[in-house]
Amino acid sequence: MRLAHLHRTRAANEDDRVLPLINVVFLLLIFFMVVGSLSATDPFAIAPPQSSNGEPGDPKDIVLLIGTDGRLALDGRVLEAASLKSAMTERLVDAPAQEVHVKADGAAAATEVVGVMETLRAAGVERVRLMTVPGGVQ
Structure with missing residues (x-):
């Protein structure tokens, strides 16, 4: 027992x-x-330019990526440059005063970035902000 x-x-x-x-x-x-x-990753690698004044973006805003080779991605979806205007117009139907954050690679051609910004203006975007990485003044 x-x-x-x-x-x-x-x-x-x-x-x-x-x-x-x-x-x-x-x-x-x-x-x-x-x-x-x-966190969501970008569809392709982007190295934004540095600036002396960097502010974090609002996650609700529209984010447009511009690669060194001219590739575009709108909110994580890769798209052609020709369809950017129609995609932005469609996106702005819900919130027309929404700000668009452009996250361009530092090595991207300035003419390419300016051309994309002009396309955004033509699509009806009122506020465009170029995103940069905070850095020291050189």
Whole structure:
């Protein structure tokens, strides 16, 4: 009869050693889920130019990417330059006063960036902001 009692105690002790480990693993899992954040990546690599005055953009605003090779992406979707005006007009139907953030690569041709900005104006965009990376004045 005494052996049965020892067997039950031993089984309980094995569970007692595993439970704190499981608790720690779940706490670490919850910690990394809360602390870690997922962010949307750009469809192609962009290295914006540096400026002495940089302000963070509002995540609700429209973001237009301009690559070094002239590729365009509107809110994470790659599109052709010819369809930019129609895509912007369609996007501005819901919120006509919305600001457009242009995130151009620092090595992109200035004439390309200006041409895209003129297309945005023709599509009815009233506010355009060129996004830059904060840096020191050189």
